Amino acid sequence: MSARHETLLWVAQRASAALLALCVVVHLATMIYAIQGGLTAAEILGRTRGNPGWLAFYSLFVAAIAVHAPIGLRPVLGEWLRWRGMSREVFLVALALALAVLGMRAVLGMFG
Amino acid sequence: MTKLQVRVWRGGADGSFQPFEVPRQASQSVLDAVTYIQRVLDPTLAYRFACRVGMCGSCAMTVNGVARWTCRTHVDKVARDGRLEIAPLRSLPVVRDLVTDMREFFDKWSRAKGVFRGARSRRDAFARVAPRSAQRLSVEAGIECIGCAVCYASCDVVAQNPAYLGPAALNRAWTLLNDVRDVTQAERLRAVAGDAGCHACHSQMGCTERCPKGIAPTASIAGLKRAAAKALLAGAL
Structure with a gap:
């Protein structure tokens, strides 16, 4: 990979990490706040269904994960399994798509 | 005895x-x-x-x-x-x-464009570099490397990825990147930001922990990462 591609991945990794730091804090804080006094699936869905704010927040969360996780896995595959070259990149793009699709499926289920 | x-x-x-x-x-x-x-x-x-x-x-x-x-x-x-x-x-x-055999260690200095290239000739006046400027201080922090390869041998990324340029070569590139007289910065940045370059560093700081001269190659490598990112965003990489 060229210097341009490597640096682009590095910037994407750092930017998605910054988003994740924010998203994880909001996610955990909301859970801790909402769970006081017990919580049911129906209650959660009652708050999230049709709420565009939560749809936007969790869509951003999923996008950040789909970008962040494959880039982080890339050097692990390279250094531990000696897996480099185009086949690794194809695998990681597939992983990013899978995370995005599965994540958005859950988000839309929560919204719709 | x-x-x-x-x-x-x-x-x-x-x-x-x-x-x-x-x-x-x-x-x-x-x-x-x-x-x-x-x-x-x-x-x-x-x-x-x-x-x-x-x-x-x-x-x-x-x-x-x-x-x-x-x-x-x-x-x-x-x-x-x-x-x-x-x-x-x-x-x-x-x-x-x-x-x-130290050849690979020093070859990586060449691959990281660890050679100074200026534009002035002996007929030109001396370049004036402010001793307290931020760039000169960055050079100061990394310039005392003696090329002993202690950092290279202490780096787990080198151990896992033999192509990785390593802390010493990247530290050298960082000192040159901050040398205002050098005219090959774009080429150097492309050489150190590739597949086996600065972005491969995990910031585990084995090099910084072991450097006998008290240099922090991890900081130099972080500087290269930032410089590469800035160049990318400016469309110059």
Whole structure:
């Protein structure tokens, strides 16, 4: 990979990490706040269904994960399994798509 | 006189440790112990040294599992129960005994564009560089590298990815990147930001922990990452 591609991945990794730091804090804080006094699936869905704010927040969360996780896995595959070259990149793009699709499926289920 | 039990690596990559007994001396360095073995006990022992005062960077070895400059390492500091285990540096091919082949280490300095290229000739006036400018201070922080390869042998990324340029070459590139007289910065940045370059660093700081000169190559590599990102965003990479 060229210097341009490597640096682009590095910037994407750092930017998605910054988003994740924010998203994880909001996610955990909301859970801790909402769970006081017990919580049911129906209650959660009652708050999230049709709420565009939560749809936007969790869509951003999923996008950040789909970008962040494959880039982080890339050097692990390279250094531990000696897996480099185009086949690794194809695998990681597939992983990013899978995370995005599965994540958005859950988000839309929560919204719709 | 008390004796030091010293196990020394003999042979090539598939060699083994050979035990020696070395008389204990006051203020004895690890290099003193190796030199005693070679001069008194076994003249066939191969090892490398030159200045003996921490300037040349040629006597680095693995002492009790840790890469160190042996001329400035006191036996007192590293011996465990009067025992030393001395091996060649990690991540470099072993030529024989304690001597490693340093070619790949220095070739990586070339690959990282570790050579200064200015635009002025001898007929031009001297370049004026403000001593307290941010760039000059960045150079100052990394310039005292003696090329001993202790950082390189202490780097787990080098151990896992042999193509990785390594802390010393990247630190060198960083000092040149901050040299306002140099005219090959774009080329250098492309050379150090590729597949085996600065972005491969995990910031584990093994290099910074072990550098005998107190340099922080991790900080230099972080500087290269930032410089590459800025160049990318400016469309100059």
